Amino acid sequence: xxxxxxxxxxxxxxxxxGRLLVMQQAIDEMPDAARIAAFVRSALLGLPGIADACVYxxxxxxxxxxxxxxxxxxxxxxxxxxPARNILDQAGSTARCFPIEASGERFGWLVLRVDDAPAxxxxxxxxxNIAGTIGRTIAxxxxxxxxxxxxxxxxxxxxxxxxxxxxxxRELVHRTTHDQLTGLANRTLLVDRLHxxxxxxxxxxxxxxxxxxxxxxxxxxNSGLGSACGDRFLRETARRLCGLVREGDTVARVGSDExxxxxxxxxxxxxxxxxxxxxxxxxxEPVKLAGKDVVVTCSIGASVFPLDGATxxxxxxxxxxxxxxxxxxxxxxxxxxAGTRDAAVADRMELETELRHAIPGGQxxxxxQPKLDVASDSYVGAEALARWRHxxxxxxxxxxxxxxxxxxxxxxxxxxxxxxxxxRQARSxxxxxxxxxxxxxxxxxxxLRDRGIVDTVARVxxxxxxxxxxxxxxxxxxxxxxxxxHAAQLLRxxxxxxxxxxxxxxxxxxxxxxxxxxxxADKLKIDRxxxxxxxxxxxAAAVALAVISFAKTLGLRVNAxxxxxxxxxxxxxxxxxxEIQGFLLAEPAPPQEVQALFRQSAxxxxxxxGA
Amino acid sequence: MAQARRHICLGFTDEPYPEGTHICYLYNDEEERRxxxxxxxxxxxLEHESFDYLADVPSAxxxxxxxxDLGLDRAAGGLAGQVTMATAQAGYYPDGSFDPDGMLxxxxxxxxxxxxxxxxxxxxxxxxxxxxxxxPGADRILECESRINxxxxxxxxxxxxxxxxxxxxxxxxxxxxxxxPVMIVGGQILRNPFYQRQG
Numbered sequence: 070x071x072x073x074x075x076x077x078x079x080x081x082x083x084x085x086x087g088r089l090l091v092m093q094q095a096i097d098e099m100p101d102a103a104r105i106a107a108f109v110r111s112a113l114l115g116l117p118g119i120a121d122a123c124v125y126x127x128x129x130x131x132x133x134x135x136x137x138x139x140x141x142x143x144x145x146x147x148x149x150x151x152p153a154r155n156i157l158d159q160a161g162s163t164a165r166c167f168p169i170e171a172s173g174e175r176f177g178w179l180v181l182r183v184d185d186a187p188a189x190x191x192x193x194x195x196x197x198n199i200a201g202t203i204g205r206t207i208a209x210x211x212x213x214x215x216x217x218x219x220x221x222x223x224x225x226x227x228x229x230x231x232x233x234x235x236x237x238x239r240e241l242v243h244r245t246t247h248d249q250l251t252g253l254a255n256r257t258l259l260v261d262r263l264h265x266x267x268x269x270x271x272x273x274x275x276x277x278x279x280x281x282x283x284x285x286x287x288x289x290x291n292s293g294l295g296s297a298c299g300d301r302f303l304r305e306t307a308r309r310l311c312g313l314v315r316e317g318d319t320v321a322r323v324g325s326d327e328x329x330x331x332x333x334x335x336x337x338x339x340x341x342x343x344x345x346x347x348x349x350x351x352x353x354e355p356v357k358l359a360g361k362d363v364v365v366t367c368s369i370g371a372s373v374f375p376l377d378g379a380t381x382x383x384x385x386x387x388x389x390x391x392x393x394x395x396x397x398x399x400x401x402x403x404x405x406x407a408g409t410r411d412a413a414v415a416d417r418m419e420l421e422t423e424l425r426h427a428i429p430g431g432q433x434x435x436x437x438q439p440k441l442d443v444a445s446d447s448y449v450g451a452e453a454l455a456r457w458r459h460x461x462x463x464x465x466x467x468x469x470x471x472x473x474x475x476x477x478x479x480x481x482x483x484x485x486x487x488x489x490x491x492x493r494q495a496r497s498x499x500x501x502x503x504x505x506x507x508x509x510x511x512x513x514x515x516x517l518r519d520r521g522i523v524d525t526v527a528r529v530x531x532x533x534x535x536x537x538x539x540x541x542x543x544x545x546x547x548x549x550x551x552x553x554x555h556a557a558q559l560l561r562x563x564x565x566x567x568x569x570x571x572x573x574x575x576x577x578x579x580x581x582x583x584x585x586x587x588x589x590a591d592k593l594k595i596d597r598x599x600x601x602x603x604x605x606x607x608x609a610a611a612v613a614l615a616v617i618s619f620a621k622t623l624g625l626r627v628n629a630x631x632x633x634x635x636x637x638x639x640x641x642x643x644x645x646x647x648e649i650q651g652f653l654l655a656e657p658a659p660p661q662e663v664q665a666l667f668r669q670s671a672x673x674x675x676x677x678x679g680a
Numbered sequence: 681m682a683q684a685r686r687h688i689c690l691g692f693t694d695e696p697y698p699e700g701t702h703i704c705y706l707y708n709d710e711e712e713r714r715x716x717x718x719x720x721x722x723x724x725x726l727e728h729e730s731f732d733y734l735a736d737v738p739s740a741x742x743x744x745x746x747x748x749d750l751g752l753d754r755a756a757g758g759l760a761g762q763v764t765m766a767t768a769q770a771g772y773y774p775d776g777s778f779d780p781d782g783m784l785x786x787x788x789x790x791x792x793x794x795x796x797x798x799x800x801x802x803x804x805x806x807x808x809x810x811x812x813x814x815x816p817g818a819d820r821i822l823e824c825e826s827r828i829n830x831x832x833x834x835x836x837x838x839x840x841x842x843x844x845x846x847x848x849x850x851x852x853x854x855x856x857x858x859x860x861p862v863m864i865v866g867g868q869i870l871r872n873p874f875y876q877r878q879g
Contacts, residue, residue: 091863091865091874094870095865097865097866098708098865100845103849107850108850108851108853109850110850110851112854115874
């Protein structure tokens with residue numbers, strides 16, 4: 070491709086000079102030694118007087134051909150000059166060598182085999198410049214490569230440093246916002262989160278609970294087992310509490326043995342009591358320390374946004390007040406802050422929380438109200454009625470806690486407990502020689518939602534050994550009418566166990582009589598509201614008579630509850646009511662008292678009173 | 681014909697060049713390309729010429745990014761109708777192999793299309809690294825470059841062939857220089873003393 074330009078000995082040719090200048094410019098742009106060498110050789114071959122050219126750059130270019138290698142030897146090694154000359158002489162040419170160097174460092178040689186020295190002679194100085202440009206370019210490329218390498222190292226060092234600074238900053242931020250022992254949020258972060266939770270709750274119309282949890286005897290345990298054990302206990306407590314909160318909630322440690330749990334975005338504060346109970350129980354679970362199962366109880370106090378305050382400070386202070394109340398009341402309990410305005414709500418929440426403890430804690434008692442068979446004037450059994458022996462409030466009647474239990478599904482566990490105790494008691498009466506006394510147990514609407522009740526009844530009968538015929542299940546009229554077909558099916562299954570079924574509060578609902586006709590009931594109970602007015606209100610008496618008549622038509626027995634006067638009793642007896650129960654005969658009483666009553670031979674004193 | 685030829689501004693130099701100049705652009709610096717190419721494109725539009733760019737990217741989907749990287753998207757702003765972007769495959773070897781006759785015909789057609797659209801002329805810039813990937817016929821690229829010099833005598837389309845000095849070897853670069861009358865090296869435009877007019 071390259072063509073030789075005419076040489077003019079003595080005066081340089083402009084075109085040749087142009088090429089040399091462009092070569093210099095192109096060399097400047099070449100990225101590496103190998104490309105420079107190839108380009109320069111090709112470009113020089115067309116210049117006047119040059120038979121061959123070679124750019125030798127040690128370590129960058131391959132070995133030149135044999136002839137050029139000999140010339141190169143002439144350039145770099147004087148003792149080997151002679152053989153090279155011989156070669157040149159034979160070829161009728163001479164050699165020209167230009168060192169390639171920069172800043173005192175030799176990179177290699179530009180070697181020319183010259184076949185027309187006079188033609189080349191005007192350009193020798195320019196060729197020296199070409200060699201110089203090659204040297205500078207190679208030095209520059211080497212410098213650029215080194216610079217790039219150093220920059221990369223610098224970048225890496227900077228990245229590492231930035232990473233370490235960021236990590237350290239994160240560490241410091243974490244230290245200022247977290248408890249170092251447990252990793253929980255500290256008070257600063259808690260207050261910050263509380264601000265956010267309150268703002269979010271305000272926007273969304275939700276509530277926030279601030280739960281102050283104080284370990285009851287931690288200091289005693291800490292001094293007894295040592296601080297290492299104490300620390301392990303605190304970490305374990307933190308872990309358990311964290312397992313009970315949802316995303317968006319915060320668990321903080323705000324004192325040596327004090328934690329605050331922020332429950333955010335609550336729709337219904339009543340439901341939070343179950344979570345407080347879970348925390349209370351979780352802390353009380355034994356912790357293995359120094360080979361012992363250590364149990365530490367806790368006191369919990371809670372305040373609620375917006376009921377108890379709208380600022381983090383106020384809510385924390387009121388949660389603290391509540392926890393002090395819990396401590397003052399004997400520790401190991403849960404209290405909600407009760408502002409005057411919200412005392413009722415707080416009281417209800419507190420009661421619900423306590424009720425969760427009451428069932429497993431054995432605070433639930435069963436009282437019994439005897440039932441009298443009117444015809445034989447003898448006690449045939451009793452209705453089991455739940456009582457709560459509340460540690461502070463005393464003995465609570467069903468109306469004080471059954472509605473609460475029904476709202477929160479606690480009724481299922483509560484009902485099961487009453488069933489178990491009642492069956493056990495009936496068996497005990499029978500074993501004591503009191504005859505086949507029956508026991509009636511109320512079944513709540515929620516218990517009728519699934520067939521678990523069938524399994525429960527079967528299991529309890531099996532466990533207690535009570536004959537199924539001695540158990541009477543009372544279901545309210547309203548509960549069976551909610552889902553008529555489902556309830557009918559469940560009651561059939563229960564009846565197949567051998568138990569009998571009573572329909573409670575009969576007459577208060579809006580039952581379809583035709584529907585009731587198909588229920589597998591054995592007995593109807595006239596509601597106490599009708600019995601109460603049976604002597605004074607003709608309409609009440611009419612309902613009572615209608616129920617008796619309806620029951621008789623279907624072949625069912627009739628029970629009247631709430632009988633308080635002899636007149637009521639006589640009216641019911643005269644119109645064919647089979648059973649009565651009420652204060653006239655006996656109030657609900659503990660099993661021992663009822664057992665004593667069953668032993669009385671003449672319960673019919675009521676008739677005498679009325680006569 | 682040469683006397684009647686328009687002189688145009690290439691953009692990156694004040695010196696006017698005749699339309700139909702065949703330029704090889706030897707580069708090893710992307711910053712430099714981002715300085716030169718948008719000016720070359722912008723001045724095509726200012727001279728009422730069409731501007732075609734052939735980018736060595738895998739698919740047409742990569743063209744917008746390539747244009748952004750080179751600053752050509754901004755350069756063509758407001759005059760989109762005069763600008764065509766295509767992949768190197770579409771521009772150089774649409775049938776899968778490179779054929780100088782086909783390439784010359786496409787250049788001619790491009791120029792004629794621009795004139796038929798009422799434009800003063802056409803210019804095109806293309807990337808050539810595809811020739812190193814074993815595309816059939818790629819060994820005829822120098823033949824094609826050489827024949828473009830004859831083509832532009834009669835069809836004065838302005839052509840800029842870009843060669844990446846980091847990818848082509850030095851001897852090849854020397855041969856490329858031999859077939860371009862004008863070259864850009866180091867960002868400087870030069871009349872090429874190595875250029876050998878054929879015939």
